[in-house]
Amino acid sequence: MLCGSVGSSLAVAAEGNAAAGKTKTAMCAGCHGIPGYKVAFPVTYEVPKLGGQHASYIVKALQAYRVGDRKNATMHAIATGLSDQDMADLAAYYSSAAVQSAAH
């Protein structure tokens, strides 16, 4: 009987909050979210679009940059500064329907 309430409070803790995530995108929007924007150093990268991607994909990508499984100096520096909660919130925001329709 107790299991139900314990389980649901754990689920809430692991979940991202899209509204909180939106306030954290200020440091992402300089690169992501500009159609066709390319980062010029040291090689030219196409900056991937984040809006509309799956939340779990975004979190996995950020964790991979943080530990160095995915190699990109810029995103490594950024991911190192994010907490797990930041990542979940950002992922919730970028995967939300509002961003999908606004991202065109």
Ligand code: HEC
């Ligand atoms: C200085 C420019 C810059 C900033 C600022 C930046 N990014 Fe990135 N990001 C990139 C580039 C370039 C890539 C592609 C790197 C690669 O080739 O792996 C990327 C890749 C990603 C990916 C992987 C996307 C995919 O399709 O695989 C995610 C997720 C991501 N960034 C999230 C973020 C978040 C969240 C923030 C803000 C907290 C942020 N980025 C800030 C330049 C930036």
